[in-house]
Amino acid sequence: MAKKFLSGDEAFAEGVRLARPQVISAYPITPQTIVVERLSEMVENGSLKSEFIHVESEHSALSCAIGASAVGARAFTATSSQGLLYMAECLLYASGGRFPIVMMNANRSTALPWNIYGDQRDSISQLDSDWIQAYAENAQEGLDFALMSYYIAEHREVSTPFMVNLDGFVLTHTYETVDIPTQELADEYLPPYETDNRLDIENPKNLAFSAGPEHNYIFKYKEHRALLRAKKIIAEAEKHFAEIFGRKYTGLLETYQTEDAEYILITLGSIAGLCREIADFLRAKGKKIGVVRLRYLRPFPTEELVSAVKNAKAVGVLEKDISFGNEGTVFTNVNSALFQAGIGIPSYNFIGGLGGKNISHKDIEKIFDLIEKGAEHINFIEI
Amino acid sequence: MTVKDLAKDEFFYGHKACAGCGGSLAVRNALKVIGKNAFAVLPAGCMSAVGFNFPQLCFANNAIISTFAGTASMLTGIEAGLRAKGITDFTAVGFAGDGGTADIGIQALSGAIDRGDNILYICYDNEAYMNTGIQKSGLTPFGAKTTTTLAGKNIHGNIRPKKNMFEIAAAHNIAYAATATIGYMEDFLTKVKKASGLKGTKYIHVIAPCPTGWGISVSDTVEIAREIVDCGLWYLAEYENGEFILNHNPKQFTDVAEYLKKQGRFRHLNNDDVDLIIRSRDEKWDKIRNNWKFGKD
Numbered sequence: 001m002a003k004k005f006l007s008g009d010e011a012f013a014e015g016v017r018l019a020r021p022q023v024i025s026a027y028p029i030t031p032q033t034i035v036v037e038r039l040s041e042m043v044e045n046g047s048l049k050s051e052f053i054h055v056e057s058e059h060s061a062l063s064c065a066i067g068a069s070a071v072g073a074r075a076f077t078a079t080s081s082q083g084l085l086y087m088a089e090c091l092l093y094a095s096g097g098r099f100p101i102v103m104m105n106a107n108r109s110t111a112l113p114w115n116i117y118g119d120q121r122d123s124i125s126q127l128d129s130d131w132i133q134a135y136a137e138n139a140q141e142g143l144d145f146a147l148m149s150y151y152i153a154e155h156r157e158v159s160t161p162f163m164v165n166l167d168g169f170v171l172t173h174t175y176e177t178v179d180i181p182t183q184e185l186a187d188e189y190l191p192p193y194e195t196d197n198r199l200d201i202e203n204p205k206n207l208a209f210s211a212g213p214e215h216n217y218i219f220k221y222k223e224h225r226a227l228l229r230a231k232k233i234i235a236e237a238e239k240h241f242a243e244i245f246g247r248k249y250t251g252l253l254e255t256y257q258t259e260d261a262e263y264i265l266i267t268l269g270s271i272a273g274l275c276r277e278i279a280d281f282l283r284a285k286g287k288k289i290g291v292v293r294l295r296y297l298r299p300f301p302t303e304e305l306v307s308a309v310k311n312a313k314a315v316g317v318l319e320k321d322i323s324f325g326n327e328g329t330v331f332t333n334v335n336s337a338l339f340q341a342g343i344g345i346p347s348y349n350f351i352g353g354l355g356g357k358n359i360s361h362k363d364i365e366k367i368f369d370l371i372e373k374g375a376e377h378i379n380f381i382e383i
Numbered sequence: 384m385t386v387k388d389l390a391k392d393e394f395f396y397g398h399k400a401c402a403g404c405g406g407s408l409a410v411r412n413a414l415k416v417i418g419k420n421a422f423a424v425l426p427a428g429c430m431s432a433v434g435f436n437f438p439q440l441c442f443a444n445n446a447i448i449s450t451f452a453g454t455a456s457m458l459t460g461i462e463a464g465l466r467a468k469g470i471t472d473f474t475a476v477g478f479a480g481d482g483g484t485a486d487i488g489i490q491a492l493s494g495a496i497d498r499g500d501n502i503l504y505i506c507y508d509n510e511a512y513m514n515t516g517i518q519k520s521g522l523t524p525f526g527a528k529t530t531t532t533l534a535g536k537n538i539h540g541n542i543r544p545k546k547n548m549f550e551i552a553a554a555h556n557i558a559y560a561a562t563a564t565i566g567y568m569e570d571f572l573t574k575v576k577k578a579s580g581l582k583g584t585k586y587i588h589v590i591a592p593c594p595t596g597w598g599i600s601v602s603d604t605v606e607i608a609r610e611i612v613d614c615g616l617w618y619l620a621e622y623e624n625g626e627f628i629l630n631h632n633p634k635q636f637t638d639v640a641e642y643l644k645k646q647g648r649f650r651h652l653n654n655d656d657v658d659l660i661i662r663s664r665d666e667k668w669d670k671i672r673n674n675w676k677f678g679k680d
Contacts, residue, residue: 022467023460051463055456056494063453063491067460070447071422073467075460089450199445199461201420201473206440208448215437 002180008171011139011178012078012104012164013038015146017048018186019102021076023068025053025061030116031168032080032106039076058083062090062103069099070207072198074150077101080168081108081122088126094161095130095223097208098197100153101161102146103131107269107320108168109355117356118168119320120269124297124329130223132162132230133298135268139176142166144247147181147190151237154193158230160223167270167320169356181245189244231299252301254293257283258308261290263371266305266334267318268294271352271359275318278364289368300333306341314346316371318364318381320353327378346374352381384573390415398441400433403601405591405608406507407433408565410478413505416575419444420473422465424458426488427451428480429514429593430507452487454479455495458502474503474579481508481522484588485546489521496555496584503578503585506548509593517596521546524616525663526656527648529596534651544663549588553622558583560622564590566608570619570630590617598647607645614642615664618671627675639664 006014013035016024024043026036042048051068055061058079065075079087084105094101105123109115123133132152136142145164153162166172181189199205211219231252238249256276258264265275272293279289292308294301309315315338319330326332331349338347350367352359363381370379394414400407406429414421423446425431431448434441449457454477462475479488484506495502511529512518518531524545528534532541552560559581563571571589578585592608594601611617615636621628640657643649652660 023463025456025460051467053459053463054498055459056490056497059450059452060456060459060491060494063450063456064460064463066453067424067447067449067457067462068464068467069460070457071461071464071468071470073464075464090453093450199422199447201445201470204419204443204445206435206442206446209435209437209440210432210448211437 003177004180005175006139006178007034007173007175008139008142008166009034009106009173010038011143012146012166013042014180015143016076017042018181018183019147019150019190020074021050022073023051023053023065023075025055025064025075025077027055027058027061027079027083029058029080029083031108031172032078032104034172035078035104058087059090062087062094062101065101066090066094066097066099069094069101070097070199072193072195072200074193075101076103078104080106081110084122084126085110088129091126091129091131093208096219098159099161100159102149102153103161103163105163105165106168106172107165115355116168118170119354119356120165121321123163123165124321127298127329130160130227131298132160132227132296133165134162134296135165135294136171137270137272137293139171139178142171143178143180144241144249147186148237148241150190151240152230152233154195155233158226158233159195159197160226160230165269170270185244189241227299234296250295251304252296252299253304253308254295255308256291256293258290258292260288262288262313263368264290264292264309264312264315265318265367265371266292266294266315268297268330269320271318274359274361275364278361278368282365282368287368294330297330297333300337302337305334305337306343309338310341310343312345314348314371316348316350316367318350318352318367322351322354348375349378350381351378357382384416384576385569389572390418392419394419394421394443395434395441397439398434399436400429401595403594403604404429405565405593405604406430406480406509408604409505409507409571409589409591412568412572413476413478413575414444416572417474417476417579421445422461422473422475423447424449424454424461424475424477426454426479426483428483430478432514451483453491454483454488455491455502455504458504459495459498459500462501475501476503476505478505478507480514481506481510482512482520485521485548493555496552496557496586499558499583501582501584503587505575506586506588507591508588509591509596511596513593513596522548525660526652528651529648539651539653539656540648549620549622552586553627556625557586557622559585561587562618562620563587564608564612564617564619566590566605566610566612567619574621596648598650599645603645610637610642613637614639615668616642620675621678628678629671629675630678632672632677
């Protein structure tokens with residue numbers, strides 16, 4: 001393994017290189033652009049052998065990746081924000097066709113007003129498109145997701161596309177020291193993509209067909225089952241990953257000091273580190289608090305979440321998202337899991353970081369205080 | 384390429400296209416020419432709607448529906464994916480309608496031509512959104528009545544001329560572009576054969592009448608597809624090596640009014656409308672005859 005000082009985008013591109021995608025469809029959008037620039041360099045200097053397609057839009061980026069995946073080629077693309085929304089039709093197309101494409105999304109706010117900074121409204125608006133959705137906390141996890149995502153997506157029991165989310169700028173443009181595995185180990189971890197779900201001259205198929213009411217719901221049910229089965233495959237992928245690379249991950253979510261915690265903050269993405277720091281700070285003052293970081297939103301870590309918070313007195317959900325006219329979507333998902341498990345503790349929603357607004361130490365301290373003392377149903381932390 | 388050379392193999396059958404469908408004739412015969420190594424991409428539209436109803440799937444070759452806007456981009460992915468896997472003996476061919484080509488799919492098509500992707504794109508043009516029930520597309524001709532360009536007292540059908548997709552494709556300096564009609568099937572199939580043997584992006588624009596949308600008898604599809612060329616409202620041409628070549632130069636045009644009168648969609652046109660159509664035809668032919676090379680007739 002080699003250690004390098006890389007931005008989140010660059011680290012992710014290294015992970016993609018190690019995964020050996022056969023087709024890359026690339027369209028630039030801030031703050032994703034560096035990923036496709038680095039991949040372009042790798043193709044130019046021969047360190048990555050891949051068909052690099054300069055598509056003319058994000059819609060074509062994913063449509064092209066679907067075409068490549070439909071002939072059994074490993075495909076990669078990356079996007080952000082408006083680009084993700086422009087390709088939204090193709091998201092459902094890729095998952096409905098069970099094409100295990102991997103896409104990096106640099107989480108960024110969506111217009112209007114125009115804004116290039118990070119919040120998570122872009123990817124969270126696409127939660128229902130039947131993609132696996134993972135959220136990295138740092139550049140290393142991003143790189144590792146690039147490898148694990150193909151392992152999970154292409155697994156025969158899953159066969160579902162995978163979106164890896166990195167917070168715009170905070171992760172994509174921040175430099176960290178990153179371990180880059182060798183190609184040899186990466187190849188040991190990730191075998192070439194093999195599938196029967198492909199167009200093949202020896203065995204011609206008609207794919208991406210129509211299915212009327214009689215059959216349609218069966219296909220949809222199968223998609224749902226596959227995404228639930230992904231939970232098991234994610235665990236398998238991480239176990240295998242630890243065996244080969246020595247880095248361990250914790251499945252659908254990561255807990256911090258939750259065992260005896262009375263008050264727990266649930267969040268996702270890069271802000272989790274700061275939340276843990278504040279938890280340490282407050283624990284030193286005698287507060288029994290913990291943090292849950294959701295690593296995956298789909299499949300949703302229902303059982304793991306329930307198990308992590310079941311003894312708490314109250315929970316808060318901090319998210320860079322709002323479903324206008326209702327509440328944060330992560331909060332809705334968390335509440336549903338708690339309700340179904342019969343956990344009736346108070347829960348509060350904290351909306352922050354919209355349009356890239358910084359979430360400060362003080363904000364998080366205040367959030368923990370509010371979870372303990374009681375807050376509004378929905379709290380915009382900067383207002 | 385003559386009808387005698389046409390393969391007996393069928394690649395597109397058992398579908399539920401309407402009687403007299405020009406589009407299905409274009410797809411069926413083009414696939415006979417391209418053969419079993421065709422990877423066909425069809426966007427939302429008539430041919431995907433009639434051919435891909437699970438579990439009754441009607442293509443004997445590899446075939447896939449793309450998004451409406453994504454015919455060309457999916458072709459690009461298929462071509463790149465197969466090449467990356469070391470497969471070389473195949474033809475990535477798209478069959479998209481006029482709306483799927485000239486309207487919603489034009490961006491992806493332009494991108495593919497710009498990149499010079501090694502694909503064959505066939506636009507089967509029935510001159511309106513027929514699958515959704517006859518709405519105006521960018522390729523609906525002047526004067527045509529559709530359900531969104533009504534023929535009333537104030538407006539006489541579509542008020543805009545047909546977008547010139549052949550020359551738009553050519554303006555990209557494409558490897559090969561051609562116009563055709565199912566009324567001159569041998570010409571069309573010769574062009575399909577030629578295009579499938581060339582490297583780079585190939586675009587063929589084939590007129591494929593729709594009896595329902597055009598208001599003609601189901602037995603008149605081929606005849607009307609011939610007459611559109613004979614009366615000069617369509618032409619058979621190619622673009623290759625940076626040059627336009629006219630394949631067929633009629634000595635005398637047949638009567639445009641006769642061509643229009645046979646179709647329900649034009650029946651409302653008055654003499655002024657018909658004169659306008661004739662004038663625009665003559666202007667186009669002046670340009671063609673003055674600027675394009677003449678091929679073998």
